[in-house]
Each structure stands twice: as C-alpha cells, then as structure tokens.
Amino acid sequence: MSTEPNDIDAPLLRNREPLRLHVPQPKRRPGEPPDFSDFTPPEAGSVPRPDVAAPAEEMRPLAFELIRVLDSSGEAVGPWRPDLPADRLVAGLRAMLRTRAYDERMFRVQRQGKSSFYMKCTGEEAVAAAAAMALDAEDMCFPTYRQQGLLLTRGYPMMKMMCQVFSNAEDPLKGRQMPVFYSSKAAGFFSISGNLGTQFSQAVGWAMGSAYKGGDRIAAAWIGEGSTAEGDFHYAMTLASVYRAPVVLTVVNNQWAISTFQGIANGGEATFAARAIGYGVPALRVDGNDFLAIYAATAWAAERARSNLGPTLIELVTYRAEGHSSSDDPSKYRPAHEARAWPLGDPIERLKAHLIALGAWDEDQHLALQAEAAEEVGVALKAAEAIGVLGAGRRPSSSTMFEDVYKDQPWHLRRQRQEAGV
Amino acid sequence: MATMTMVQALNSALDVMLGRDPDVLVFGEDVGYFGGVFRVTEGLQRKHGLTRCFDTPITEGGILAAAVGMGAYGLRPVVEIQFADYIYPAIDQLISEAARLRYRSAAEFTAPLVVRTPYGGGIFGGQTHSQSPEGLFTHVAGLKVVIPSTPYDAKGLLVAAIEDDDPVLFLEPKRLYNGPFSGRHDEPVRPWSGHPAAETPEDYYRVPFGQANVVREGSAVTLLAYGTMVHVALAAAEDTGIDVEVIDLRTLWPVDIETITASVCRTGRCVIVHEATRTSGFGAELSALVQENCFWSLEAPIVRVTGWDTPYPHVFEWEYFPGPKRIAQALRDVVEA
Ligand SMILES: Cc1ncc(C[n+]2csc(CCOP(=O)(O)OP(=O)(O)O)c2C)c(N)n1
Numbered sequence: 184m185s186t187e188p189n190d191i192d193a194p195l196l197r198n199r200e201p202l203r204l205h206v207p208q209p210k211r212r213p214g215e216p217p218d219f220s221d222f223t224p225p226e227a228g229s230v231p232r233p234d235v236a237a238p239a240e241e242m243r244p245l246a247f248e249l250i251r252v253l254d255s256s257g258e259a260v261g262p263w264r265p266d267l268p269a270d271r272l273v274a275g276l277r278a279m280l281r282t283r284a285y286d287e288r289m290f291r292v293q294r295q296g297k298s299s300f301y302m303k304c305t306g307e308e309a310v311a312a313a314a315a316m317a318l319d320a321e322d323m324c325f326p327t328y329r330q331q332g333l334l335l336t337r338g339y340p341m342m343k344m345m346c347q348v349f350s351n352a353e354d355p356l357k358g359r360q361m362p363v364f365y366s367s368k369a370a371g372f373f374s375i376s377g378n379l380g381t382q383f384s385q386a387v388g389w390a391m392g393s394a395y396k397g398g399d400r401i402a403a404a405w406i407g408e409g410s411t412a413e414g415d416f417h418y419a420m421t422l423a424s425v426y427r428a429p430v431v432l433t434v435v436n437n438q439w440a441i442s443t444f445q446g447i448a449n450g451g452e453a454t455f456a457a458r459a460i461g462y463g464v465p466a467l468r469v470d471g472n473d474f475l476a477i478y479a480a481t482a483w484a485a486e487r488a489r490s491n492l493g494p495t496l497i498e499l500v501t502y503r504a505e506g507h508s509s510s511d512d513p514s515k516y517r518p519a520h521e522a523r524a525w526p527l528g529d530p531i532e533r534l535k536a537h538l539i540a541l542g543a544w545d546e547d548q549h550l551a552l553q554a555e556a557a558e559e560v561g562v563a564l565k566a567a568e569a570i571g572v573l574g575a576g577r578r579p580s581s582s583t584m585f586e587d588v589y590k591d592q593p594w595h596l597r598r599q600r601q602e603a604g605v
Numbered sequence: 606m607a608t609m610t611m612v613q614a615l616n617s618a619l620d621v622m623l624g625r626d627p628d629v630l631v632f633g634e635d636v637g638y639f640g641g642v643f644r645v646t647e648g649l650q651r652k653h654g655l656t657r658c659f660d661t662p663i664t665e666g667g668i669l670a671a672a673v674g675m676g677a678y679g680l681r682p683v684v685e686i687q688f689a690d691y692i693y694p695a696i697d698q699l700i701s702e703a704a705r706l707r708y709r710s711a712a713e714f715t716a717p718l719v720v721r722t723p724y725g726g727g728i729f730g731g732q733t734h735s736q737s738p739e740g741l742f743t744h745v746a747g748l749k750v751v752i753p754s755t756p757y758d759a760k761g762l763l764v765a766a767i768e769d770d771d772p773v774l775f776l777e778p779k780r781l782y783n784g785p786f787s788g789r790h791d792e793p794v795r796p797w798s799g800h801p802a803a804e805t806p807e808d809y810y811r812v813p814f815g816q817a818n819v820v821r822e823g824s825a826v827t828l829l830a831y832g833t834m835v836h837v838a839l840a841a842a843e844d845t846g847i848d849v850e851v852i853d854l855r856t857l858w859p860v861d862i863e864t865i866t867a868s869v870c871r872t873g874r875c876v877i878v879h880e881a882t883r884t885s886g887f888g889a890e891l892s893a894l895v896q897e898n899c900f901w902s903l904e905a906p907i908v909r910v911t912g913w914d915t916p917y918p919h920v921f922e923w924e925y926f927p928g929p930k931r932i933a934q935a936l937r938d939v940v941e942a
Contacts, residue, residue, distance in 0.1 A: 361733070380663075413663055440663060442638060448662050579920060595914060599914060
C-alpha cells in the first residue's frame with residue numbers, strides 16, 4: 184500500500200460559481216405579442232423518405248426535421264407526397280369538418296349546462312382524421328381524449344358519442360365516464376383513461392399480443408407532449424424497442440399542456456421525436472397541421488409495423504388552438520391570438536387550399552360540405568338531447584352503478600345495491 | 606383576521622411559509638405561472654420567485670422523487686398532485702421511499718415533504734377526479750395524513766405539515782375549496798363568507814396534528830368524519846334532531862384516539878362517515894379502534910356510511926355520494942338499536 188498522502192494542494196472539485204436552479208420559461212405570456220420567431224418551418228418536400236427497412240441509425244436526422252407535404256401555395260410536394268385520389272382527399276376534409284362541427288356544437292351545449300365537461304381538438308383535426316384514413320379500419324387505437332376524430336372518421340355514430348357526453352340512457356358507457364372519455368371495441372378505440380399516458384404503453388402490449396398470436400392487426404397510440412414526461416411513455420418505448428412491437432406511437436405536440444409550454448415537458452433542447460433515438464427506434468417529426476404529411480408518415484410507420492420491422496415514433500407538431508377543456512381559460516397563461524400566429528396554419532384551410540389548387544374543389548362545395556356537417560351534428564344532437572342530457576331526461580338505471588365492478592356481483596355489492604334502494 | 610375561502614387560506618399558508626423559510630419550495634403541474642388549476646398557488650411565483658414556486662412536467666413519480674431528493678438535501682418541498690386520482694404514478698416514491706427513508710437510514714436521511722392534493726367528489730368529475738384515496742395512505746407506516754374541513758384548519762394544518770419533519774399527505778376536499786357543502790346538492794352553492802371558520806389570521810399559526818375538533822356536542826351518538834363529510838354530517842344531524850356529537854378528525858394519522866374514545870364511551874354509539882369506498886377504508890380502522898377502546902360502553906353496532914365499493918360513477922354523483930339522507934338514516938338506526 185502506498186504511503187503517499189493525497190496531494191492536499193490539489194484544487195477541490197468545487198464549483199467556481201454558485202449552482203443555479205434552471206426553470207424553463209416560454210418566450211411570451213399574456214399581454215405580450217405571440218412570438219414564434221424561433222420556429223421556422225422548413226420548406227415542404229425537403230425531407231427525404233427512407234425505405235421502411237432502412238436501419239434506424241440512418242434515419243436519425245428525421246427526428247430533427249419536419250416532414251411537410253403541403254406547401255404555402257397548396258401544392259403537394261416532395262417524396263412524402265401520398266398519391267391520394269381527390270375523393271379520398273375530400274373524405275379527409277369531410278372528416279376534419281365533421282370533427283370541428285361536432286366539437287363546436289358540443290362545447291356550446293356544455294356551456295348551456297347540458298354536460299359537465301367537454302374537450303375540443305380545434306386546430307388538431309388532422310391528427311386523428313389522417314391517421315384513421317392511413318390505418319386499417321381493424322387496427323387498434325389507443326388514443327387520448329383529443330382523438331375523437333378517430334371515432335368520427337371510422338364511422339362510429341355521432342349520436343352515440345353525444346349520448347356519452349350527456350351520460351344519458353343511451354350512453355354506451357352507462358353514464359360511468361366523464362364526457363369525451365369514449366370507448367368502442369367495435370371501432371377499435373380503446374377506453375379512454377383519465378390518467379394520462381397509460382394507453383401509450385398498453386398499446387405496445389396489445390401489439391405484442393397481436394404479434395404473439397400471429398395476427399394481422401397493428402396498434403396505434405397517441406400521447407400529448409406534456410404526458411411524455413410520465414413513465415408510461417418510457418415504458419412504451421422500452422418495450423416496443425425490445426420486442427419490436429408492431430405499433431405506431433404518436434406524440435401530439437400541440438405546444439401546451441394546460442398552462443405549461445412544451446419546454447416544461449422536455450427542457451426545450453431536443454425534439455420529442457429525438458427521444459426515440461436512444462431506444463434505437465426510428466422517428467419521424469411531422470407537420471401536424473398537414474393532413475397529407477400525417478397520412479404519409481402514419482402509412483409509412485404502419486408499413487414498418489406490418490412488415491415486422493417494429494415500432495416507429497412520430498411527433499406531430501401542431502397547436503392547441505383553444506382551451507385545454509371547458510374548465511380552462513388560456514388567456515391566463517399564453518398570449519391572446521397565439522393560435523393565429525401559429526406558423527403551420529390551420530389543417531382544414533390547408534387541405535381545402537390543396538383541393539382548390541388541384542381544381543377538385545371550390546368555395547361553394549366547401550360551404551356545402553360545412554353546412555352538411557353542421558346539419559348532421561344538428562340532427563344527431565336533437566336525437567341525443569331527446570333521450571336526455573345531464574340532469575334532465577332519461578338516465579341509465581341507477582342499479583347499473585353496481586354492475587361490471589367484477590364479472591359476477593359479489594355479496595357486498597348486492598347488499599350495497601339494496602341499501603341504495605336501486 | 607380576514608375572511609378566506611379554503612383556496613385563499615391554503616394560498617396564505619404557502620405564502621407565509623415561503624416567506625418564513627427559504628428552504629420551503631412549491632412545485633407541481635400548472636402551479637407556477639398559472640397558479641394551479643384550483644388557483645391555490647396563485648401569485649406565489651410572482652411574489653417569491655421562479656425557483657420557489659414552479660411548474661413541473663407531468664410526471665407524478667418524478668415530482669415525488671424530486672421531493673424526496675430535495676428533502677434529503679435539507680429542503681422542505683411542498684408538492685401539488687393535481688388531483689388525488691393522479692397520485693398513483695407517484696406511489697412507489699411515496700410508500701417505498703418517502704415513508705421509509707427515516708427508518709431505513711436510521712434517521713440519517715429524512716423526507717420532510719408535503720404532498721398537497723385535492724380529493725373527493727361532488728363536482729361531477731367522474732372516476733378520475735373524485736376519488737378519496739386516504740385509506741391507502743393511512744395504511745403506510747411512516748406517512749401522516751391530514752384532511753382539513755375549514756379555511757381556518759386548512760391554513761393552520763398546512764403550516765404544521767410544512768414544519769413537520771416527516772412526510773405528510775395533505776388531502777384537500779375540493780368540494781369545500783370555495784364554500785361549505787351540506788351535501789344538499791340541489792340547494793344554491795354557499796360561499797365561505799359568513800362561516801365562522803372562514804375567519805382566518807393572515808399571518809403564521811399552526812393547528813397541531815393529532816387533535817380532533819368536536820364541531821357539535823351531543824350525548825346520543827358520536828359521529829366521526831373528516832373533510833367534506835364534516836359539513837354533510839352536521840346537516841344530517843340537524844335533520845334528525847338527534848343529539849349527535851360530531852367529531853372532525855382533522856388529522857387521520859396521527860388520529861386523536863383520546864377524543865374519540867372519550868366521546869364514544871360517553872355516548873355508547875358511533876357512526877363513521879367517509880366518501881371513500883367502504884371495504885378496507887379508513888372507517889374500518891376507526892371502527893376497530895372504537896371497538897378496541899370502547900367495547901364495554903357500546904350499546905349498538907358501529908355503523909359506517911361511505912361511498913359504495915364501485916369506481917366513482919359520473920352520472921350517479923349523488924347516488925354515490927353519501928349524502929345527509931343516508932347519514933341521517935344511519936343515525937336513527939344507531940340510536941334506535
Ligand atoms: C396522471 C395524470 N396527471 C395529471 C393529469 C391532469 N391533466 C389532465 S390533461 C393534462 C395536460 C395534458 O397535456 P398533454 O399531454 O400535452 O395533452 P393535451 O391536453 O395538450 O392534448 C393534465 C396535467 C391527468 N389527467 N393524469
């Protein structure tokens with residue numbers, strides 16, 4: 184053993200300056216003008232489209248780019264341009280218009296006191312509409328509360344969705360869930376949880392199940408950028424990469440998680456897509472207000488999954504144009520009119536401009552489609568309201584409250600039901 | 606003295622403690638700039654600075670882990686979990702770490718943290734904005750569990766929680782944030798102003814742990830409650846005309862066994878009320894304690910009035926919520942038994 188003493192004159196590894204706790208701050212707050220000067224979207228068509236079987240290392244740059252197809256003049260350009268016929272494009276536009284019309288109306292009826300709560304996806308309609316069209320109707324979706332467009336696009340009856348929002352006698356969920364927490368096995372739409380993030384890792388398990396059984400259905404999951412801070416995001420990435428699960432994992436980066444800007448979720452030094460790199464999972468960062476780009480990215484990721492090449496992480500860069508929910512007031516934490524300044528525009532306007540540029544659409548047709556969507560919503564609403572709204576009309580029977588806790592009702596629930604007199 | 610809502614009283618407690626102790630810091634989802642979804646931390650960031658009251662990512666496990674680490678460093682973190690229903694991702698840090706750190710390190714490391722979180726029903730929040738999970742946590746050795754029922758107690762107990770050297774789960778009855786609630790949901794909403802316990806000192810004071818509050822004296826039956834149910838129980842007691850003694854526990858753990866024992870041994874009857882599901886709820890513990898301490902004085906079986914053993918169903922808010930009618934019936938049954 185050496186008897187050499189430690190060199191007591193060596194400098195201590197102390198900091199020269201006091202440490203400081205860093206707390207990220209958004210650039211702008213209420214009362215200030217919106218400022219997106221640090222976000223300059225690249226030209227549409229500028230990002231290469233690799234083969235789905237390309238090694239993940241080669242795809243790394245895609246996690247920092249922004250895949251865009253629709254340019255500012257409404258042209259669809261570049262390698263990611265999906266060759267969709269005009270009628271499919273109109274179907275996409277229709278899906279988004281129906282979603283917006285549904286949201287607007289349901290938000291208003293919430294304000295009239297007919298439901299306890301509502302959440303819109305205004306400005307983010309392309310997220311669900313494009314994915315629903317790019318995926319197979321049989322693929323299993325694990326959404327958040329902001330992908331109501333999946334149900335609408337997959338043809339789930341609007342009226343049933345309204346009955347859920349009203350918790351009335353025809354609510355398929357028997358009044359048990361808060362409004363917008365839909366569920367439909369038939370529509371491949373997993374039951375929405377109030378607890379953020381949980382669906383992301385469950386989707387991986389579902390996909391592993393499908394792979395285990397040698398099935399042909401893949402899974403798709405969505406998560407808000409705020410919720411990627413939950414462990415579930417990381418469970419999903421870990422399991423999906425280890426088992427090469429056939430799953431399309433999408434982060435909807437709509438810039439805000441209630442009052443916190445995206446920098447609170449990720450420190451602002453990297454993209455959400457870039458998180459996939461550490462897991463060896465290919466990632467695409469995509470213009471989330473560009474219907475065609477989302478369609479193409481989802482189709483690409485789905486093809487990877489279907490070819491046993493494993494998971495893909497997609498980050499959709501979009502903007503939550505309205506409040507978090509009917510309980511929220513965004514003017515308290517972000518600049519007024521920030522939505523209008525959002526550099527990626529509005530998904531409906533952009534697809535509309537594209538169809539017009541193609542010569543396949545005009546203003547009159549657009550107005551007619553809008554009117555048709557509003558009419559459909561009006562008719563469904565009348566029927567749903569006739570059954571009941573929160574606090575009036577027909578409700579599910581109260582005895583159902585004690586059902587489905589277990590498959591068979593145990594003695595204590597039978598007793599409690601009797602005690603409740605229902 | 607000022608008239609405060611429970612939200613204002615909690616805000617005042619945090620404000621006072623941030624002012625008194627530079628080692629106190631407040632963080633959680635949306636608590637910084639915005640001031641929290643229930644506005645409890647409103648203005649604190651502006652007044653005390655960005656690093657004393659700040660927003661966190663949506664990561665309850667991370668929030669608790671950070672609080673444990675800060676506690677180990679020597680700070681007194683006060684964290685907010687946006688709804689008690691969202692505490693589950695943090696449960697490992699709370700149960701395996703915060704609650705046991707003192708014991709496993711032979712008191713070398715401690716976790717003097719407070720977890721504030723709104724709990725309970727009455728707001729049509731459905732199954733993930735209405736739960737009352739207190740019983741999960743009173744079961745954990747090393748945790749203290751506090752539930753105030755008035756603005757005055759909310760502030761004094763929160764100050765005591767922040768000064769406590771052990772981890773404290775501080776559950777806030779969200780239905781009481783802006784006014785007392787009798788459980789008669791069809792009546793107009795009442796504000797705190799005019800309620801005697803809304804009179805709250807603006808500066809520092811504590812309400813000690815382990816001291817229940819006898820909010821209504823009586824000799825016929827003892828009713829044990831906490832949080833929102835204190836007010837519902839008082840309404841039920843009025844309705845029956847029975848001479849009910851209503852005890853507001855204030856701290857579930859440590860529980861004030863002396864006050865409970867003295868009361869039940871005198872009245873010989875006991876009704877226990879909570880919103881949480883019945884099976885293995887805190888009422889079961891209270892019932893066992895009463896039985897162990899008052900068996901020879903009991904004149905009737907102990908009765909529990911609780912939420913049903915189902916998830917909290919959105920549309921059946923008022924069928925689920927143990928309202929004054931059910932409590933009144935239990936009081937009559939126990940007195941007539
Ligand atoms: C586990 C959990 N923590 C907190 C909440 C409360 N909460 C509901 S939505 C939300 C913000 C989510 O933001 P993000 O994931 O970005 O999705 P967005 O709402 O923007 O679509 C929060 C904090 C919750 N529902 N679940």
